[in-house]
Amino acid sequence: MWQYAAVILLLFLVLYFKRYKYLKQFEKIDGPKPYPIVGNYFLLKNPKKHIAIFNEFHSKYGKTIKLFTGMLMNLITTDVKLLEVVMNSPNLTNKTNDYIMLFSRWLGDGLLISSGEKWISHRKILTPAFHYKALEDFIEVFESHGKLLVGNLLKASSEECMDVHTIINLYTLDVICDTAMGTSVNAQCNPDHKYMKAIKTMCEIAPTRLLNPIYRSEWMYKYTNLYKSEIKALETIKSFSLGIIEKRRQFLESRHSDDVNDYDEFGKRRKMTFMDILLKSTINGKPLTNEEIREEVDTFLFGGHDTTSAAISFTCYNLAENPDVQKLVYEEICHVLPTDHTVTITDLQNLKYLEMVIKESLRLYPPVMIFGRVVDKEVVYNGIKLPKDLRIAVNLYSLHRDPDEFPDSEKFDPLRFTADKQSKRHPLAYIPFSAGHRNCIGQKFAMLELKSVIAKVIKNFELLPVPGFTLQLTSKVTLQSVNGICVKLNPRSA
Numbered sequence: 001m002w003q004y005a006a007v008i009l010l011l012f013l014v015l016y017f018k019r020y021k022y023l024k025q026f027e028k029i030d031g032p033k034p035y036p037i038v039g040n041y042f043l044l045k046n047p048k049k050h051i052a053i054f055n056e057f058h059s060k061y062g063k064t065i066k067l068f069t070g071m072l073m074n075l076i077t078t079d080v081k082l083l084e085v086v087m088n089s090p091n092l093t094n095k096t097n098d099y100i101m102l103f104s105r106w107l108g109d110g111l112l113i114s115s116g117e118k119w120i121s122h123r124k125i126l127t128p129a130f131h132y133k134a135l136e137d138f139i140e141v142f143e144s145h146g147k148l149l150v151g152n153l154l155k156a157s158s159e160e161c162m163d164v165h166t167i168i169n170l171y172t173l174d175v176i177c178d179t180a181m182g183t184s185v186n187a188q189c190n191p192d193h194k195y196m197k198a199i200k201t202m203c204e205i206a207p208t209r210l211l212n213p214i215y216r217s218e219w220m221y222k223y224t225n226l227y228k229s230e231i232k233a234l235e236t237i238k239s240f241s242l243g244i245i246e247k248r249r250q251f252l253e254s255r256h257s258d259d260v261n262d263y264d265e266f267g268k269r270r271k272m273t274f275m276d277i278l279l280k281s282t283i284n285g286k287p288l289t290n291e292e293i294r295e296e297v298d299t300f301l302f303g304g305h306d307t308t309s310a311a312i313s314f315t316c317y318n319l320a321e322n323p324d325v326q327k328l329v330y331e332e333i334c335h336v337l338p339t340d341h342t343v344t345i346t347d348l349q350n351l352k353y354l355e356m357v358i359k360e361s362l363r364l365y366p367p368v369m370i371f372g373r374v375v376d377k378e379v380v381y382n383g384i385k386l387p388k389d390l391r392i393a394v395n396l397y398s399l400h401r402d403p404d405e406f407p408d409s410e411k412f413d414p415l416r417f418t419a420d421k422q423s424k425r426h427p428l429a430y431i432p433f434s435a436g437h438r439n440c441i442g443q444k445f446a447m448l449e450l451k452s453v454i455a456k457v458i459k460n461f462e463l464l465p466v467p468g469f470t471l472q473l474t475s476k477v478t479l480q481s482v483n484g485i486c487v488k489l490n491p492r493s494a
């Protein structure tokens, strides 16, 4: 009997010393005291408090802190020196298991979560879709859906307190479906479309799963109603996008391969969509399968929908709260975009002040407020070995409020983004679209969409603050406000 006890004791001691040695490497990094087994879980279980908690931890323990989710150690950082390693090292390009747990059934091996050779080859074929020439085609899409948005906002403008986010979210869904698949699902006119509902379900499931230990465990999750609704939503999404992909593939195959232009039934040149690029691409001489194309199309839908609607809505809120800034934006828009003028990509690029306003809004309210990487191969930072499998999260919300880089950091001040001021900051002090190898592929697309739609809104409405309303921020997969993002709209006379 005592032999068994001795073996167990020995095993325990080996594990204890292994753990001790592992943790010893990080003794220079501070953080809240973890409890055995559960770590710091109880501090993090309420997502509404995350922002305040992270801010407090950074001021108490430093720019990089240790946090334990169960036994797993995570570093959370706002330190630009560590970010240089995280963003630029080839050993830190992979995403954490959270991404796989939340999105793999939906986004498969799409760009957001894939790794290694697959990510490299897909990123290479998709990059041209975001070049200047390709983006030019999308301006018309932003503009036409923007007109519908203005109509919907007008209908709701009698409300004293309007949550613009709900309405804008349908606009961004329309835009991304149209640009990714060339199919308009008309979410703004038909918010009950079953595909739209399925996408919404999927976007809501991710934050619910993220912080609930029962939902996080794959085998327990499979017995829940949430899992059943996920499977149902996925069936709808997959059959819808695979149907469009197949139809488009057949159409392209029925045409001559040297036909570069593509016209619709009215003889108008059809814009290239992300799906078309994928259908025409090959990797090592082989075309992509329909399922591979679907994964990428759905990745764009996910990556380009909630992020942009949060960015547009928070910018509207900031403009309502800062009438002097709004006045300057309005004057610039009237100057650059006179009435009845067809908006071009050059016009949007000329909205320089609006660009600074959007950047300042993304600083204060970064739609992706935290994102993570996992160390693939040991790297050394500041004398500390960052071992394989260590998870490092970048906390953009606090990074963008660092008083060393952004004095009076809570103040909304677009002039922080003059070329001169930007050049004086560390390049990684402001990264709403991430940076380095795995930065946001849709960054330029998003900036153009934001400019197009905000210009439309400000040209048609004066945005006013709602007395007594304050945002109640919460970190879900994207940054959101529990009580909505509310403004009052005052239609401008024509």
Ligand code: HEM
Pocket (backbone or CB within 6 Å): 095, 111, 112, 113, 123, 299, 300, 303, 304, 305, 307, 308, 311, 366, 367, 368, 371, 372, 432, 433, 434, 437, 438, 439, 440, 441, 442, 443, 445, 446
């Ligand atoms: C204001 C709007 C947007 C913001 C703030 C934003 C932010 C980000 C951030 C921070 C990342 C890195 C995430 C991580 O490392 O986990 C990212 C990645 C990505 N974004 Fe965006 N994004 C926006 C719009 C878009 C749009 C419009 C699209 C598509 C049309 C898009 C597609 C993607 C994709 C595919 C990735 C993964 C890239 C890769 O790993 O190679 N995003 N985005």
